[in-house]
Amino acid sequence: MRRFLRTGAGLILTAIMLFPVYWMVNVSLTRDTDMRADPPHLFPVNGTLEGYRAVLDQQLPYLSTSLVVGLGTVLLTVALSAPAGFALAKLRPRGGGALSFILLMAQMIPGIIMAMGFYAIYLNAGVLNTVPGLILADSTIAVPFGVLIFTAFMSGIPDELLQAAVVDGANRWRTFVSVVLPVSRNAIVTVSLFAFLWAWSDFVFATTLDGGGDHRPITLGIYQYIGNNNQQWNAIMATAVVASIPATALLVIAQRYVAAGVTSGAVKD
Amino acid sequence: MTTVRRESRETAADAVSRGPSGRGPGRGGNRHRAEKPGASRRHRGQWSAWAFLAPVTVYLIAFYAWPLYRNIELSLREYTVRSFVQGGAPFAGLDNYREVIGHDTFWPAFGHTLLFTGVSIVFQFTIGMALAVFFVHHFPLSATLRALFLVPWLLPLIVSASTWSWMLNSESGIVNAALGLAGVDPVNWLTSPDYALWSVIIANIWIGIPFNLVVLYSGLQAIPAQIYEAAALDGVNGWQRFWRITFPLLRPVSAITLLLGLVYTLKVFDLIWIMTKGGPADASITLATWSYKLGFGNLLPEFGPGAAVGNLLIVIALIFGLIYIRIQRRQAAGS
Numbered sequence: 001m002r003r004f005l006r007t008g009a010g011l012i013l014t015a016i017m018l019f020p021v022y023w024m025v026n027v028s029l030t031r032d033t034d035m036r037a038d039p040p041h042l043f044p045v046n047g048t049l050e051g052y053r054a055v056l057d058q059q060l061p062y063l064s065t066s067l068v069v070g071l072g073t074v075l076l077t078v079a080l081s082a083p084a085g086f087a088l089a090k091l092r093p094r095g096g097g098a099l100s101f102i103l104l105m106a107q108m109i110p111g112i113i114m115a116m117g118f119y120a121i122y123l124n125a126g127v128l129n130t131v132p133g134l135i136l137a138d139s140t141i142a143v144p145f146g147v148l149i150f151t152a153f154m155s156g157i158p159d160e161l162l163q164a165a166v167v168d169g170a171n172r173w174r175t176f177v178s179v180v181l182p183v184s185r186n187a188i189v190t191v192s193l194f195a196f197l198w199a200w201s202d203f204v205f206a207t208t209l210d211g212g213g214d215h216r217p218i219t220l221g222i223y224q225y226i227g228n229n230n231q232q233w234n235a236i237m238a239t240a241v242v243a244s245i246p247a248t249a250l251l252v253i254a255q256r257y258v259a260a261g262v263t264s265g266a267v268k269d
Numbered sequence: 270m271t272t273v274r275r276e277s278r279e280t281a282a283d284a285v286s287r288g289p290s291g292r293g294p295g296r297g298g299n300r301h302r303a304e305k306p307g308a309s310r311r312h313r314g315q316w317s318a319w320a321f322l323a324p325v326t327v328y329l330i331a332f333y334a335w336p337l338y339r340n341i342e343l344s345l346r347e348y349t350v351r352s353f354v355q356g357g358a359p360f361a362g363l364d365n366y367r368e369v370i371g372h373d374t375f376w377p378a379f380g381h382t383l384l385f386t387g388v389s390i391v392f393q394f395t396i397g398m399a400l401a402v403f404f405v406h407h408f409p410l411s412a413t414l415r416a417l418f419l420v421p422w423l424l425p426l427i428v429s430a431s432t433w434s435w436m437l438n439s440e441s442g443i444v445n446a447a448l449g450l451a452g453v454d455p456v457n458w459l460t461s462p463d464y465a466l467w468s469v470i471i472a473n474i475w476i477g478i479p480f481n482l483v484v485l486y487s488g489l490q491a492i493p494a495q496i497y498e499a500a501a502l503d504g505v506n507g508w509q510r511f512w513r514i515t516f517p518l519l520r521p522v523s524a525i526t527l528l529l530g531l532v533y534t535l536k537v538f539d540l541i542w543i544m545t546k547g548g549p550a551d552a553s554i555t556l557a558t559w560s561y562k563l564g565f566g567n568l569l570p571e572f573g574p575g576a577a578v579g580n581l582l583i584v585i586a587l588i589f590g591l592i593y594i595r596i597q598r599r600q601a602a603g604s
Binding site: 003004006007009010011013014017018020021023024027035036037038039040079080081083084086087088091092093094096099101102103104105106108109110111112113114115116117118119120121123124136137139140143147172176197200201203204207208211219222223226233236237240243244247248250251 | 314315317318319320321322324325326328329332333335336337338339340343353354356400403404406408409410411414416417418419420421423424425426427428429431432433434435436440441442443446449450475478532535536538539543557560561564565572575576579580582583586587589590591594
């Protein structure tokens, strides 16, 4: 009996916590004429898909840019951090401790400060407002986290496994590619998911480094939406709903990875 | 072949003794072995280890150290738009820092940063702790509901910020409508200097609760059930159980959670910028938003002062970051 009381309380708490999310969905389905209704409609009676039509019409380029940026960031992050994690976990590099320390500190640096330095560099290098430039900058959010996760995970790989590969005549690189990487699938998934999510959600680098580009990510799409048409909140919220899809997918597909990722390292930018 | 095997077995033993943090004992062992004839092989091991680390090292230098260096350089020179593009800005020493600290916005921004960070963390932590204690008892649907609690954390900040902006809208927001039902006059949440900072704090608390919940929950799970069973035999009630057992045992995890929360909250920029742009009249400006505003928010950018504010923020964040690492090290050594 008490268990079910708890479930009831849990449902109420969750409902309160998720009310803003519900409200976003509700507003995204509200007609323009009902938008300023007083009191606001709690349910999308006379709902409309106008907002979502506007997303299809106007926001697809932004969404596809974000997809490209997200995937690019994932590739770059995994390519950089997996070998580094392997070395730190298994190869005993001199100065490895110092490197781990630097990576830990790197996570503490506010993004806005990185953005200003990047802006100065990108301006002179002529890569301002380009997709590769944004991918590079976004990867700085994920690479330190990636190395820490890979190090933690790969420390747990039994040494016998690596020795067996050596006995079979594999060198370090072969060992890494054909033994270590396959068994590190969970870590790869965790790092990829977070790298994608962070790149997809990034606003700081987007607004500073890609504010005037031809290919801008969805965060800027929403931001400019808010600035331009203050009235069409169903379209704004519809875009927000669509922009939340990767987060939801991450939650549904990979809940256990998320929990594992959190406990083995520090997260959230 | 056998020598190679022995070599790698030694490597494994050392790696274990050194632990996952990659530090500590084992260093003495290294030096000892380096004097032996196997030294050249050890060197080869170092080479291949650093071959794996080379990409990330180059990356760190190019995309962390260089931007940070550029940022420091920006803060030490007198930049104009022209010299920003073409170079040749005169060296100004600490002028930018002096200008920034003497600026009318500095102390408000500093105070807002403290208030924003402090209030956010107190509420995030308290609510997160209460929820973690609530969820640690298993009940039907508990895992699902706990997962749903993560949603605010995973949403892009632009999504949360714009949703809260609309909810807090003066005329058509649901919050004022609900207050109206309770007989409270509408509040100009985002447009009044009295409430703008509190509005962004409320939204930030909402975003931060899941992180606190997740970390504290995993900490709670590590407390052995026998302790609670023993306490139950002694007739301890729920309130005492929390304050005498759970809270003290959770202190290390709490310290880490609070410090990480601190570092992450200090640098919040997106949320405030999207909701209020630091306004009205700088009423919700923090150091991070001020830094952006100086560098990018005006028609005439002031990169020097903007970078100076940013560097002050880095110093504050790094101090707390170092405390975090110290505590974590001590805990790792203790466990």
